[in-house]
Each structure stands twice: as structure tokens, then as C-alpha cells.
Amino acid sequence: MQVVKLSLKKANKIPIEADNANPDNFAGKTAEEIGAIPVWYGNGQCPLGDLFNVEVEGSGSVENTKIVFEGDVSRVKRIGQNMSAGEIEINGNVDMHCGFGMKGGKVVINGDADSWLGCEMAGGEIILNGNASYYVGSGYRGESCGMRGGKITVNGNTKDYLGEHMCGGEILVKGDAGLLPAISNNGGKIVIEGSATMPASEMKNGTVIIKGEVFDLLPSYKEEEGTEEVEGVTYRKFTGDVNVGGKGVLLIK
Amino acid sequence: MSEILIKNASVCDPAQGINCETMDICIRDGKIVDSVSENAKVIDAEGKLTMAGGFDGHTHSAGKINVGRFMNPNDAKKNLVPGLSGQVARTEKTRAQVGYNTPNTYAIGYRYAKLGYTTICEAAIPLLAARHTHEEFKEIPILDKMGLSLFGSNWQVMEYIRDKEPEKLAAYIAWGLKASRGYGVKIVNPGGGEAWGWGKNVSGLYDPVPNFDVTPAEILMGLAEANERLQLPHSVHVHCNNLGKPGNYATTIETMKLFEKVKPSRDRQSLHVTHVQFNAYAGTSWRDFETGAPMVADYVNGADHMTFDLGQVIFGPAMTMTADGPVEYANARMLHEKWSNQDIELEDASGVVPLFYSPKSFVNAVQWAIGLELALLVKDPWKVMFTTDSPNGGSFVNYPEAFTYLMSEKRRAEVISGFSKMALDRMVLPGIDRELDFYELAVMTRSTQSKMYSMPEKGNLKVGSDADIAIYDILPGHVDPSTEYAKVKKAFSGAAYTFKNGEIVVKDGEIEETPKGKTYWVNAKVPENIDTAMQKDIDRKFRKYYTVSKANYMVEDMYLQKPVEIGTEGVF
Numbered sequence: 001m002q003v004v005k006l007s008l009k010k011a012n013k014i015p016i017e018a019d020n021a022n023p024d025n026f027a028g029k030t031a032e033e034i035g036a037i038p039v040w041y042g043n044g045q046c047p048l049g050d051l052f053n054v055e056v057e058g059s060g061s062v063e064n065t066k067i068v069f070e071g072d073v074s075r076v077k078r079i080g081q082n083m084s085a086g087e088i089e090i091n092g093n094v095d096m097h098c099g100f101g102m103k104g105g106k107v108v109i110n111g112d113a114d115s116w117l118g119c120e121m122a123g124g125e126i127i128l129n130g131n132a133s134y135y136v137g138s139g140y141r142g143e144s145c146g147m148r149g150g151k152i153t154v155n156g157n158t159k160d161y162l163g164e165h166m167c168g169g170e171i172l173v174k175g176d177a178g179l180l181p182a183i184s185n186n187g188g189k190i191v192i193e194g195s196a197t198m199p200a201s202e203m204k205n206g207t208v209i210i211k212g213e214v215f216d217l218l219p220s221y222k223e224e225e226g227t228e229e230v231e232g233v234t235y236r237k238f239t240g241d242v243n244v245g246g247k248g249v250l251l252i253k
Numbered sequence: 254m255s256e257i258l259i260k261n262a263s264v265c266d267p268a269q270g271i272n273c274e275t276m277d278i279c280i281r282d283g284k285i286v287d288s289v290s291e292n293a294k295v296i297d298a299e300g301k302l303t304m305a306g307g308f309d310g311h312t313h314s315a316g317k318i319n320v321g322r323f324m325n326p327n328d329a330k331k332n333l334v335p336g337l338s339g340q341v342a343r344t345e346k347t348r349a350q351v352g353y354n355t356p357n358t359y360a361i362g363y364r365y366a367k368l369g370y371t372t373i374c375e376a377a378i379p380l381l382a383a384r385h386t387h388e389e390f391k392e393i394p395i396l397d398k399m400g401l402s403l404f405g406s407n408w409q410v411m412e413y414i415r416d417k418e419p420e421k422l423a424a425y426i427a428w429g430l431k432a433s434r435g436y437g438v439k440i441v442n443p444g445g446g447e448a449w450g451w452g453k454n455v456s457g458l459y460d461p462v463p464n465f466d467v468t469p470a471e472i473l474m475g476l477a478e479a480n481e482r483l484q485l486p487h488s489v490h491v492h493c494n495n496l497g498k499p500g501n502y503a504t505t506i507e508t509m510k511l512f513e514k515v516k517p518s519r520d521r522q523s524l525h526v527t528h529v530q531f532n533a534y535a536g537t538s539w540r541d542f543e544t545g546a547p548m549v550a551d552y553v554n555g556a557d558h559m560t561f562d563l564g565q566v567i568f569g570p571a572m573t574m575t576a577d578g579p580v581e582y583a584n585a586r587m588l589h590e591k592w593s594n595q596d597i598e599l600e601d602a603s604g605v606v607p608l609f610y611s612p613k614s615f616v617n618a619v620q621w622a623i624g625l626e627l628a629l630l631v632k633d634p635w636k637v638m639f640t641t642d643s644p645n646g647g648s649f650v651n652y653p654e655a656f657t658y659l660m661s662e663k664r665r666a667e668v669i670s671g672f673s674k675m676a677l678d679r680m681v682l683p684g685i686d687r688e689l690d691f692y693e694l695a696v697m698t699r700s701t702q703s704k705m706y707s708m709p710e711k712g713n714l715k716v717g718s719d720a721d722i723a724i725y726d727i728l729p730g731h732v733d734p735s736t737e738y739a740k741v742k743k744a745f746s747g748a749a750y751t752f753k754n755g756e757i758v759v760k761d762g763e764i765e766e767t768p769k770g771k772t773y774w775v776n777a778k779v780p781e782n783i784d785t786a787m788q789k790d791i792d793r794k795f796r797k798y799y800t801v802s803k804a805n806y807m808v809e810d811m812y813l814q815k816p817v818e819i820g821t822e823g824v825f
């Protein structure tokens with residue numbers, strides 16, 4: 001088991017793009033080697049060690065590598081991008097694109113996450129013990145397939161466009177979602193335990209379950225198709241979005 | 254005075270009939286010369302294939318490509334051909350680069366240069382949007398540029414053809430080329446762009462255009478006549494009617510036949526048919542769709558008045574962009590894809606749709622085969638220009654990969670082995686054993702272009718020509734392209750040297766210098782009285798219909814980087 005502890009030397013205003021900060025790049029490396037990995041800081045690159053204190057305990061394979069960010073990293077983007085295995089723990093708030101395109105492993109965030117959490121994620125797990133901003137599990141601008149696999153659990157609330165263009169995997173939101181969750185979806189499963197506004201517009205495929213209140217259900221979900229029971233709870237069932245000939249399932253209490 | 258001596262190069266220059274002979278090339282002040290002084294800088298090219306700089310005679314690299322950029326911002330991070338795509342950070346010599354099918358302008362210049370290409374021709378400039386095309390040209394480094402202006406669905410053109418005013422028509426073409434600072438006449442789905450304004454299309458050469466009482470055949474012949482009257486350096490450049498439809502090979506051959514009677518005014522073809530892959534389909538529907546390449550190739554083999562380019566398909570994501578508005582609507586509906594549609598006022602239509610060519614789709618597999626069948630079944634390489642109609646059939650950064658298909662039957666068999674039986678039944682490629690050699694490849698990527706565009710200073714290494722030269726780290730005779738295609742691909746993916754106007758712009762596959770390229774345009778002379786009469790007609794058009802005034806419509810020289818004006822004398 002290898003544990004890599006990173007803490008910012010001083011709070012940064014200019015964003016850091018830490019897309020190299022993942023177990024794939026850190027496994028088996030010494031503190032010195034990790035400190036030498038280049039990261040983007042504003043419009044230039046500098047060694048990670050110039051910005052972070054790096055501590056390493058033990059040595060291990062990618063699967064057995066855990067990275068711990070101590071403190072607030074709310075101006076550090078792309079942590080865990082493309083990671084395939086191992087674990088990242090963030091003890092603070094994190095900036096945009098955390099877990100972008102991740103394929104495996106686990107990210108635990110003990111704080112809030114900015115937009116694009118788990119964007120285009122294909123595997124692995126993200127657990128957010130705080131609130132998320134916009135576009136959780138969505139696709140990059142222009143991409144027709146967002147989250148493809150894996151699971152994102154948000155223990156707080158999320159803002160708008162949750163799971164936009166999602167085509168696989170699972171998202172669970174314990175709190176409320178904002179406007180237009182599951183917009184343009186083409187697969188996967190989204191469970192919102194709190195409230196949501198105008199869910200599942202332009203959904204082609206997939207399942208959306210909303211346990212709380214639904215505001216402004218879209219007129220394209222006018223026809224109720226009976227009920228469906230999931231884990232002992234009975235929901236009203238809708239199929240759509242009819243605007244795009246969708247076969248997605250929307251379940252509302 | 255700057256002098257360079259390239260020593261012991263293995264030269265392949267079809268324009269001079271030189272087939273991989275070891276020789277020296279001398280450069281002085283950007284031109285190839287007979288000899289240089291002892292002070293010349295010496296480059297040792299021993300063991301390296303040396304050709305004129307590549308010339309892409311049909312590419313969408315400025316103008317409509319920008320619509321593709323904003324429709325698919327996700328293209329920015331696509332890195333399917335490492336080294337020639339994706340996001341690359343700024344360096345001391347190069348600006349930041351992004352993209353694959355729709356790279357930023359700087360990346361277009363760098364990447365073509367890395368492939369050893371030094372000249373590109375933008376395939377479609379709407380007159381009304383020409384200013385934008387030139388603004389993009391300005392920001393494409395290294396390469397020399399030119400563009401073809403669209404005339405095939407233009408109101409003034411159709412009126413002059415209907416009213417049988419060939420002299421005024423020629424004057425209008427000359428004016429249109431000047432207004433857009435264009436190099437030649439492009440015709441896209443003649444009449445179809447106008448019909449699309451009414452939600453319709455034309456179905457063939459003799460289907461009249463709504464409200465204009467002219468047929469596509471009349472538009473083609475009228476424009477060809479004007480083109481030759483003005484003695485333009487290029488022939489008309491035609492995207493045939495019925496593109497992308499099963500059975501369209503018949504329309505394509507019919508169009509080619511129509512031009513048998515057109516007498517070229519210069520030593521070149523009287524017709525260039527573009528991206529024929531998209532126009533060589535047999536069958537009657539997508540169910541019985543099959544290759545029409547053998548029929549088209551058969552006709553081309555017996556014809557001596559025309560050239561064509563391939564529009565080869567590359568598997569993976571592509572971005573289609575064309576003035577053929579109705580085709581893009583059909584694509585978008587069939588593929589449930591994003592769709593951009595534009596009306597170019599009195600001139601044309603246009604559309605942009607992203608798509609994905611999959612080897613598992615039998616239609617896409619047959620399309621892939623048709624491009625190669627055309628290249629291999631047409632015997633004379635001087636009739637063929639290699640293109641992917643970038644990025645319609647795929648991005649130009651895949652050219653090295655496509656070269657291996659042309660040069661190796663084994664490589665083709667590898668790709669074909671992934672096709673379904675249904676696809677195999679609909680193509681003839683598996684039965685073709687022809688493999689191009691380096692000489693024939695040089696013809697299709699350089700020499701044909703020089704001839705068909707009447708640009709004697711491009712695409713060859715003659716004394717007096719521009720010192721645009723590509724040197725590749727591969728030696729014909731020592732490499733067998735039919736088995737060692739990986740080496741071929743590697744060598745063509747990053748030139749050992751690319752010279753632009755005698756300057757080293759690429760070394761060992763990396764950018765060395767980023768000089769500004771020239772912009773070529775054609776100024777055809779027309780008698781004053783005919784020009785004045787024509788201006789009266791277009792003044793009325795501007796007053797009644799256009800959203801801009803004529804003064805603001807004309808692209809001025811200040812918009813052009815290093816403009817090169819090619820003058821021609823109209824015959825009236």
C-alpha cells in the first residue's frame with residue numbers, strides 16, 4: 001500500500017490543472033519523483049512539488065495507491081482525470097472536472113465539488129460528501145455521450161444539468177437536483193431522492209427515478225402509463241421524451 | 254541571397270519523369286535553380302525519398318470548417334492520430350493546437366507541413382462569405398493557399414444562362430472571382446442549392462431549377478463555357494448532382510459525358526469531378542446499395558478530358574461540410590445527428606453534419622472500398638488526385654494511413670478482414686491486387702494538382718519552380734511498401750524536412766519555422782463595355798435583395814496575405 005499526501009504550500013488564486021494527479025502516475029514513485037511531475041499553473045507548467053508538499057508512505061501498484069489531498073483544493077482542477085484504479089481522498093472543496101473520464105478506482109470528496117464532476121466517466125466510483133455544482137456526470141461540450149459507466153453518489157444537492165447526455169452508469173443524489181436533470185440522456189440510471197425541475201427532457205433511453213417533488217413536469221410527459229414498483233415503493237410511470245421518440249423511463253412518486 | 258544544396262536526394266518527380274534517382278537539388282532565394290555557390294548550406298538527403306511539397310487540391314480548411322468547430326467543440330480534444338491531432342501546448346515556435354477533424358487554423362498549417370504538404374486549395378468559398386475564408390487563410394501558417402468560389406446555384410448565373418447571355422455570364426464569373434479573391438469555379442449540386450431554398454432538390458441533370466427555368470446540365474455547360482472563355486487556370490470543379498444517393502453513379506457518368514464536347518482553353522482537363530467516392534454508388538436504395546466504382550472507372554479509363562479526386566473515407570469520426578444543403582439535411586435526419594443549415598442569400602446553400610464511419614456498418618465499409626477502387630481501377634494516375642475531401646471523408650492527418658491502403662494489398666486485406674459478408678458482396682476491392690509505387694503516389698499527391706490547376710511552379714522540382722520540397726526518411730527500393738507499410742506510414746507522418754520557399758519549416762517531423770504563405774487568386778480580364786452592362790444587373794441585385802452593399806461585398810487586397818494575382822485574358 002502506498003499513500004501519497006498532498007497539501008498546497010499556499011492557497012492559489014490562479015487555477016492549477018492537476019490532470020496528472022492520479023494513482024496511475026503516482027504508483028511506485030518517491031516523493032521526489034512525484035514532486036517533479038509537471039502540472040499546469042495558469043498558462044505555464046511547473047513541477048507539482050513547487051505547489052504542493054508531497055509526502056509518501058510505502059510503495060505500491062496503481063490499485064494499491066491512495067492519494068490524499070489535505071485541505072481546500074477549490075482552485076485545483078481535473079484531479080483524478082482518466083484514473084484507472086486506486087483511490088483519491090479529498091478533504092476539502094475541489095474545483096471543476098474532478099474525475100473527468102475516470103475508468104476505475106474511487107474518489108471520495110469530503111467537501112463540495114465544482115462543475116463537471118465525473119464528466120464522461122466510464123468506470124469506478126465517486127462519492128461526494130457535500131454539494132455538487134453543474135453538469136455532474138455529463139458530456140464535454142458537443143459530446144453526445146456523457147457518463148458511460150461507474151457510479152456517482154452525491155450525498156448533498158446538485159445544481160442544473162445533472163447527467164446531461166449520460167449513456168451508462170448510475171448517479172444517486174440524496175438531496176435535490178436543479179433544473180433539467182437527465183437532459184438528452186441515452187442510457188444509465190439516475191435516482192434523485194430530493195426534488196427536481198423539468199426532468200428527462202429529450203431523454204432517448206435510460207431510467208430516471210425521482211422520490212421527492214417534481215416541479216414543472218414537461219408537457220411531453222403528459223401520458224401516465226400506470227405504475228411501477230421499485231424496492232417496495234410505487235411510482236407513476238412515464239415513457240419518453242416523446243419529442244425525440246425516446247424510450248426512457250421516468251418514475252415519479 | 255540564401256542558398257541551399259540538398260545532396261544525394263532520392264528524387265521522385267513525375268513532372269520530369271524522374272523515378273527515384275539520386276541527385277542534388279539547388280535552391281536560391283526560394284526557387285529551385287541549376288547550381289549554387291560553395292557558400293550554400295548543405296543538407297544531406299542520402300537515403301531519403303524527396304518529392305515536391307504535397308498539394309491538397311480539395312480540402313475544407315477555411316470558412317465552413319468554422320461551423321464544424323462550433324458545432325463540435327469536443328473535437329478539440331480528439332487525439333486519434335497522436336502527433337497530428339489533439340491538444341498540443343504552445344511552444345517557442347508554435348501556437349497552441351487543438352482538434353482532429355476541425356483543428357484550429359494554426360494546427361492546420363503545422364500538420365499539413367509535417368506531412369510534407371505546402372499548398373492547399375479550399376474547396377468551397379461562398380462569395381458572400383469570402384472575407385471570412387481569407388481571414389482564416391491569414392491565420393494558417395506556412396502553406397500557400399487558394400480557394401474555389403461557388404457559382405452553381407447563383408441567381409445571376411442562372412439568369413444569364415436562361416437568357417442566353419454568355420458574355421455577361423463570363424463577366425460575372427470574372428467579377429465573382431475578383432470579389433471573393435478566388436482561384437476557380439466550383440459547382441456544387443448545380444441548381445440544388447437554389448431548390449433547397451424551397452425545401453426541394455434537383456433529381457438529375459435535366460430537372461429544372463424552381464423559378465429559373467434552367468436545368469443542372471445547362472448550368473454546367475454555361476459555366477464551363479464561361480470558364481474556358483476566361484481561360485481560367487483551372488477547369489470547372491464539379492460536385493455532381495445526387496451526391497450520397499444509391500444509384501448516383503449514372504448521374505456522375507452522365508455529367509462526365511456532358512463535358513466531352515467542352516474544349517479546354519488551356520493544356521489541362523475541361524472537367525474536374527470532386528470526391529467521386531460519394532458519387533459512385535450503385536443500387537436503388539440503402540438495402541441493395543453497392544459499389545458503382547467499376548462503371549465510373551471504366552468510363553474514366555476511356556476518357557481523356559477529365560480529372561477527379563477520391564474523397565476517400567477514413568474510419569472513425571468525420572465532419573461533413575458542403576454547399577449541398579439538401580444532402581446535409583438527409584444526413585442529419587438519417588443519422589439523428591446535429592445539423593447546421595445556412596442560406597447564402599442569392600448564391601447557394603450549405604450544411605454541416607458530424608458523422609462516424611464504422612467498419613461494422615456495411616454502407617461505410619463499401620464507401621471505404623469505393624474510394625480505393627476508384628484509385629486502383631483507373632489506370633492513369635495523372636487523372637487522379639488523392640483526397641479525403643477533408644474532413645468530409647476523414648481528416649487530412651490520416652493521409653499517411655490512406656497511402657498504405659493504396660500501396661499495400663496486404664494492408665487492405667487486414668482492414669477488409671473486419672468487414673461483414675454483406676459488405677464484401679457489395680464491393681470489388683478484394684479482387685484488386687494493384688499496389689501503387691512511390692512514383693504513382695507522387696503523381697496523385699503533387700503532379701496531377703500542378704497540371705490541373707495550371708500551376709507550373711508547384712508540385713514539381715523543375716528548375717525555376719518554387720522550392721517547396723518534402724524529404725521523407727524512407728528509401729524506395731530498400732523498403733517494400735506492400736509488406737512494410739508501417740514504415741511507409743511513419744515516414745509520411747513526419748517529414749524529415751519540409752522546405753517552403755527554400756526555408757526549412759519542418760525538421761525531423763517537428764516545426765522549425767512558421768513563415769506566412771501566399772494567397773493565389775485569378776483576375777480575368779473582361780472588355781469594359783461587357784463589364785459595365787453586367788454591373789448594372791448586379792447593382793439591381795444588391796439593391797433589391799442582398800443584405801450587404803456591393804462596396805462591402807468585395808474582398809480587398811488588404812485581406813490577403815502575400816497575394817499573388819494570376820491574370821488571364823478573356824476571349825470575347
Ligand SMILES: [Zn+2]
Nearest residue numbers: 376528642645
Ligand atoms: Zn469537398
